[in-house]
Amino acid sequence: MEVLFSNFVVTWQQAVMWVIGAVLIFLAIKKDMEPTLLLPMGFGAILVNLPNSGAVEIVEEIFEFGIASELFPLFLFIGIGAMIDFGPLLTNPKLMLFGAAAQFGIFMTLSLAALFGFDMRDAASIAIIGAADGPTSIAVANRLGTQYMGAIIVAAYSYMALVPIVQPPVIKLITTKNERRIRMAYKGGEIPKITRICFPIVVTVITGLFAPDAVALVGFLMFGNLLRECGVLDNLSEAAQNILSKLITLLLGITVAARMQADAFLRPDTLLILGLGLFAFVFDTVGGVLLAKLMNLFTKNKINPMIGAAGISAFPMSSRVIHKMGLKEDPQNFLLMHSAGANVSGQIASVIAGGLILNFMSQYVA
Amino acid sequence: MNLNIPNFLESLSIMGKGMLGIFIVTVILILSVYVLNFIGRKIEKKNDDQE
Numbered sequence: 069m070e071v072l073f074s075n076f077v078v079t080w081q082q083a084v085m086w087v088i089g090a091v092l093i094f095l096a097i098k099k100d101m102e103p104t105l106l107l108p109m110g111f112g113a114i115l116v117n118l119p120n121s122g123a124v125e126i127v128e129e130i131f132e133f134g135i136a137s138e139l140f141p142l143f144l145f146i147g148i149g150a151m152i153d154f155g156p157l158l159t160n161p162k163l164m165l166f167g168a169a170a171q172f173g174i175f176m177t178l179s180l181a182a183l184f185g186f187d188m189r190d191a192a193s194i195a196i197i198g199a200a201d202g203p204t205s206i207a208v209a210n211r212l213g214t215q216y217m218g219a220i221i222v223a224a225y226s227y228m229a230l231v232p233i234v235q236p237p238v239i240k241l242i243t244t245k246n247e248r249r250i251r252m253a254y255k256g257g258e259i260p261k262i263t264r265i266c267f268p269i270v271v272t273v274i275t276g277l278f279a280p281d282a283v284a285l286v287g288f289l290m291f292g293n294l295l296r297e298c299g300v301l302d303n304l305s306e307a308a309q310n311i312l313s314k315l316i317t318l319l320l321g322i323t324v325a326a327r328m329q330a331d332a333f334l335r336p337d338t339l340l341i342l343g344l345g346l347f348a349f350v351f352d353t354v355g356g357v358l359l360a361k362l363m364n365l366f367t368k369n370k371i372n373p374m375i376g377a378a379g380i381s382a383f384p385m386s387s388r389v390i391h392k393m394g395l396k397e398d399p400q401n402f403l404l405m406h407s408a409g410a411n412v413s414g415q416i417a418s419v420i421a422g423g424l425i426l427n428f429m430s431q432y433v434a
Numbered sequence: 435m436n437l438n439i440p441n442f443l444e445s446l447s448i449m450g451k452g453m454l455g456i457f458i459v460t461v462i463l464i465l466s467v468y469v470l471n472f473i474g475r476k477i478e479k480k481n482d483d484q485e
Contacts (some may be wrong), residue, residue, distance in 0.1 A: 161467040168453075168460040175449035183442035191445065260474025263467075270466050278459045416463070417456055424455045428448050 075119045081330035082117040088328075089113030092222075101229035104314055105202070105321045109222070112325025124329070130319065131326035135210060135217075140320045141203035142288045147313025148203070148415070149292020150305045152383065154267055156409035158259045163375070163406065165359060167413025170379030171421040172355025173198035177348040178425075184340065188432045190214050192425050194341050197224045198348025199418035200231075201381040206320070207285055208422045212429055218327030219338040223345030231385045234346065235377055236393060238353045243373050247361070248397045250372040254405045261299070268293040275420055281430075282423020289419060352380045356410070378407035381418035387411035 092110030096103035115123045134140040157163055174195045181191035193214035196205050205224040209217055227234060239248075268290035276283035295305040327333070356376030364370050378390045387407035394403035 161464045164460050164464050168456045175452045179445040182445040185438045260478045263470045263474035424452050
């Protein structure tokens with residue numbers, strides 16, 4: 069009988085991790101927050117924090133195979149690329165500027181994390197939470213060899229799910245009611261098929277030339293989009309959108325648990341990282357909105373500054389949030405196409421930002 | 435908590451270079467989309483005329 073009960077030695081840290089796991093499962097099921105990721109992550113957190121858990125070794129092996137090698141984030145990007153319709157962006161390419169501006173939070177957070185004493189590699193890994201893009205966060209943090217992988221992924225995905233709660237108060241704080249009511253005409257038009265097909269190739273080449281470290285990420289994202297747009301591989305495109313992305317997200321979620329063992333996760337730094345992640349999302353939003361306000365000083369056709377906030381990469385959550393906010397201020401104000409354009413730009417810009425961070429950090433990597 | 439001022443100052447230059455870098459790449463991408471749209475429309479018009 070003694071053997072049967074020999075494992076009943078649960079540390080309080082492990083118990084806390086069970087609670088964290090349960091909270092993640094609760095948020096996934098009850099609040100519908102990124103369920104494909106938070107549910108396996110929550111279950112994984114419980115799985116690896118059982119006393120003498122026999123799952124740790126296998127989860128660690130999947131981690132090495134799928135995350136340390138960057139296979140999972142890259143495969144996931146094929147699915148995301150296949151899901152994205154770049155039409156609104158191709159109709160109004162200027163919207164890409166908001167994608168660029170909304171990466172401001174990444175660099176602000178890098179500075180703040182550096183000020184708080186994190187070494188540059190860890191500071192950059194934490195800052196990339198502001199990419200608002202799970203695969204980019206995972207790939208960059210992994211490449212920089214940070215010790216905070218678990219906390220970074222939890223923060224990145226949690227805040228992506230919390231975009232409807234994080235962005236509106238920030239936007240309201242820095243815009244006036246009149247600004248939020250600005251109507252924008254949408255001049256939709258048919259995008260030539262050749263443009264849609266060439267766009268992913270051109271983006272890959274240009275980004276690859278400027279940020280070689282980002283070329284794997286942007287390349288797989290754009291490959292997924294090429295599958296979608298080429299018109300001859302609809303089956304593969306659908307498989308990438310529905311099966312591949314969901315399967316990889318599921319494996320990613322449960323594998324991340326390898327970095328959620330109590331001794332590595334339950335540290336004061338984790339709370340600080342969660343705070344810095346929120347800071348990154350807030351300043352991403354601020355960066356996008358302020359650029360729109362700045363552009364309004366010089367342009368005749370005014371831009372609704374809320375569109376700038378959609379430049380963060382959390383797709384399609386952010387564009388929907390902005391559209392709803394627009395409708396709330398003025399029921400006839402339809403901002404969805406503009407916000408979707410800024411939002412998909414954010415997807416590209418966040419990958420470029422990740423590549424630039426890797427370029428800058430190459431001097432700090434041993 | 436000790437504040438690391440030298441690290442912070444170093445990070446400011448990364449911030450400047452990073453944001454500048456993103457905007458440079460973005461502007462090039464915007465220009466390339468205008469070129470793609472222009473060429474795409476020309477090709478489409480030519481094909482329509484031929485039909």
